Amino acid sequence: MGSAEETAxxxxxxxxxxxxxxxxxxxxxxxRLETERRCPIYQLFQxxxxxxxxx
Numbered sequence: 301m302g303s304a305e306e307t308a309x310x311x312x313x314x315x316x317x318x319x320x321x322x323x324x325x326x327x328x329x330x331x332r333l334e335t336e337r338r339c340p341i342y343q344l345f346q347x348x349x350x351x352x353x354x355x
Contacts, residue, residue, distance in 0.1 A: 310348075312351035312352070313345055313352060
């Protein structure tokens, strides 16, 4: 636990989706990128400089 002067912000967040598909890697990558672009929660974390591993 930090001191009272420190902010209570996240330093990192792990996203671990479990997806089953028969899509090609190319199609899946396009879907992932579009989902990241449109997801307001993902955008909030990304724009706040929170570390998102594997990105």
